[in-house]
Amino acid sequence: MNWEAILAPYSQVVEELKVKLKGMRAQFEYEASHSPIEFITGRVKPVQSILEKAEKRNIPIDRIEQDITDIAGVRVVCQFVDDIYTIVKMLQSRKDFRIIEEKDYISEKKASGYRSYHMTIEYPVETIHGNKVLLAEIQIRTLAMNFWATNEHSLNYKYKGRIPSDVEKRLQRAAEAAFKLDEEMSKIKTEIQEAQRIFHRK
Numbered sequence: 001m002n003w004e005a006i007l008a009p010y011s012q013v014v015e016e017l018k019v020k021l022k023g024m025r026a027q028f029e030y031e032a033s034h035s036p037i038e039f040i041t042g043r044v045k046p047v048q049s050i051l052e053k054a055e056k057r058n059i060p061i062d063r064i065e066q067d068i069t070d071i072a073g074v075r076v077v078c079q080f081v082d083d084i085y086t087i088v089k090m091l092q093s094r095k096d097f098r099i100i101e102e103k104d105y106i107s108e109k110k111a112s113g114y115r116s117y118h119m120t121i122e123y124p125v126e127t128i129h130g131n132k133v134l135l136a137e138i139q140i141r142t143l144a145m146n147f148w149a150t151n152e153h154s155l156n157y158k159y160k161g162r163i164p165s166d167v168e169k170r171l172q173r174a175a176e177a178a179f180k181l182d183e184e185m186s187k188i189k190t191e192i193q194e195a196q197r198i199f200h201r202k
């Protein structure tokens with residue numbers, strides 16, 4: 001399989017989505033006092049991770065592009081939980097891609113403690129062989145959710161998916177703490193935003 005050739009259009013999808021989301025962020029900064037977007041990242045899933053996921057989920061090689069929906073992935077990181085839903089609404093009204101699935105792991109967290117909003121989209125991209133519609137995943141989360149998920153992801157990698165139960169318990173507690181942090185920050189949101197406006201003017 002020529003993975004580089006297969007993944008090249010996915011890399012283009014990631015780059016295009018990043019440009020568009022960064023465009024939204026810039027517009028917010030010019031037009032509003034608060035940008036709901038803190039930062040944006042993106043990646044194409046490495047071939048090894050694609051193959052591992054396919055094996056784990058019994059996906060045949062010829063179904064990978066249809067069944068693994070996060071080969072192209074972008075992440076929008078926000079300051080506050082409210083900001084996530086502002087971005088979700090804006091993405092829902094866009095005409096340049098079609099949302100095929102949404103998962104709100106914020107109102108209902110995963111068993112691991114993971115919280116984030118996931119959107120699977122069909123994104124049309126121009127290739128040298130014509131127009132192709134590729135799947136991509138947009139993850140929207142707060143800074144606190146991102147902090148937790150990044151650390152949990154590293155531990156999962158370290159323990160090859162079998163995190164010891166004492167560490168797992170600590171992660172559960174950390175997830176609770178991150179949730180509380182988001183709640184507390186939401187309560188003092190206006191105060192924080194005022195402080196940030198003063199800081200910007202200086």
Ligand code: 0O2
Nearest residue numbers: 045049053070073103110112113114118148149150152153
């Ligand atoms: P990567 O690229 O290294 O991040 P499903 O579980 O199928 O109902 P979901 O959750 O959308 O739906 O799909 P999936 O495949 O389980 O997870 C997709 C991605 O979401 C993951 O990518 C992670 O980025 C993130 N994610 C989901 N669950 C967790 C979790 O419990 N902890 C953390 N840290 N991240 C999670 P990959 O495949 O891990 O790869």
